[in-house]
Amino acid sequence: MIRGKRILFRVDAGEQIGLGHFFRSYHLAKALRSKGFYVAFVHTESLFWGQLPSFEFEHYNLKSGKEEDQTVEICIGGDFDLLYVDAICSFSEEKLKKVKPRTKVVFYQNLTESRFLSDIFILPSIHQNDSFFEGFIKSGTKVYQGLEYSILNERVNEAKQLGKNCGLKVNEVGIISGGSDPRNVLGAVYNLLDFDRWQEIIFVFYFGVNYLHHGSIPPSLPNNVSFKEFDFDKVIESDVVIAAFGVSTYELLSIGMPVISIGHQKSNTIASDFLANRTGALYHLGLIDDIDEGQLNQAINTFLDADFREKLGNRAKEIVDHKGVSRVIRIIEETL
Template sequence: MKFLFRVDAGGKIGLGHFFRSINLAKKLTKRGHSVIFVHKESLFWKEQKNNNFPFEAFQILTSQTELEIIKKYKIDKFFVDGIINFSTEFVEEIKLHSEIIFYQNLSDSKFFADKFILPSIHQSDSFFNNFNKSTKIYQGLQYFTFNENIEKLTEKKPVEKVKNIGVIAGGSDPKNTLEKILSMLEHFDSEYVNFIFFYGVDSSFDKIFRHSKLKNSNISCLPYDHSKILNCDLLISAFGVSTYEFMVLGMPIIAYGHQLSNSIAANYLASNTKGLVSLGFIEDVSQEYLFQELRKLIQNKESRDQLVNNAKLSIDLFGIERVIKIIENE
């Protein structure tokens, strides 16, 4: 079959959708399918295409770009990963030529998909009220797909003592949340714990860090690297794709929402799985509260292990195989 993937990336959109879609596309190719990408203009996408991007990819030039590609290449499945809105007329025209599959597309056009895959659990029943009766809905963490680098890593083993704490905000951190976390952790009083900030390829935090006059010598900064993050004993994470990645790899996590919707999702996940600690919305997180939750986990191995064990019951690495079965089926 022929697939067209609509995946925007970079800037405020972030990179999580991009990396998991690449993994899915590669697996579909190995199964004999062909995949083409289409995207909005961004510096990140430009860099990818200048560095031997492994798939044919087209930038959206007009409102009809996707439809033109679908017709020209006789696309069987139009797969959209991300919150991208389409008009009713556009969707109806696409459906004349191709099946529409939305993956975590929470836009107003979500109701019109032929297949709607939602790899999260915090939406209430009312969320699905207005979907077309013909739409096939698949909801749950069992459909979560990952960056291919995650599948290559070995699950972390529990540690007796916390020495290194990683701090991440995905690939872009558009709200500069790492800067706020840094301003608080600078005052964390412990000579036995190191904080390592990992900045993404589309983030400016490294520049901010270099110009910071830190009094705490236990704080350092490194480029985002899954294997190095996994070497940490505890993780502070902006809630998003990266949070799930390190949950499945066996890391105890304290999460925060970089925007209100993320914090609601993080709170729900923490409450219903007990697989992570949620601080809530970053704008409401006080230094005192952050330190309180940090000390609880630093001092209590049993609590850390319980988070990890609960996370294992909630999510695994086989979501991509489940998604492939869904999108391959007619």
């Protein structure tokens, strides 16, 4: 009997951590609750959680340095049936043995060495090589891999109904970089773009709620440039988006948005490059440290071709089908 089963989500958000993990987990949690599950969250402390206007789930702050111990204590004390981890955080075998086998453990894109300790490992990406999976054979962990397990922010499902229509001209380019943008990708892209060359295009730089570099925003901007707080509904009004590769990239691809993808660190640069080559669904530019002015402005020039944008957008909509939540719920139901 599934109804009444208790699930504890371990998800972090805010400060140096982007919000993509939270919003996709929030979507999944609401869908699970509608099926009769009880859901609660544990997370590291940040201002983000205190600023949530109406978060309907019980949630607990974890003290710095005590996250693993407290997660296990809450899991045992709350008599949870399943621990669902969507965070890059490690667990020791000793600690997880305290909750298993009574509590099932599901890791969603937790890329640490702890992944082999989970009962279920869900990986909504395709770029990992064979060595990444070797330990799962010995551990007996059941692995689900593929873009079909991508969980998107709930708002994306609404936008998907409209889709993205490719216009003849590029009137607006949006630039996004995640919540806190520790590498200041927004600032780097701003410095590389030749705004005089693109005077007929509006460039909107969308900073996250935890953006760390407000002081670096130039006080005087070109007439066709603005900096605004991130708003997904506004972002998707763009004709092209330059995006630091991450969860939001998949969201944009799912509605057919033409995307120029930039890596902000080596690992996600590799993922972006692999996805572009394997699917033809986005334009991979490279690691932000290695991109020069000529490369970025040439990319903009390439996207002026309406046929190119349409082909890219149509391919993008094919790789994510908005059914990830139902697939993950089915896995959870089969696990309990």
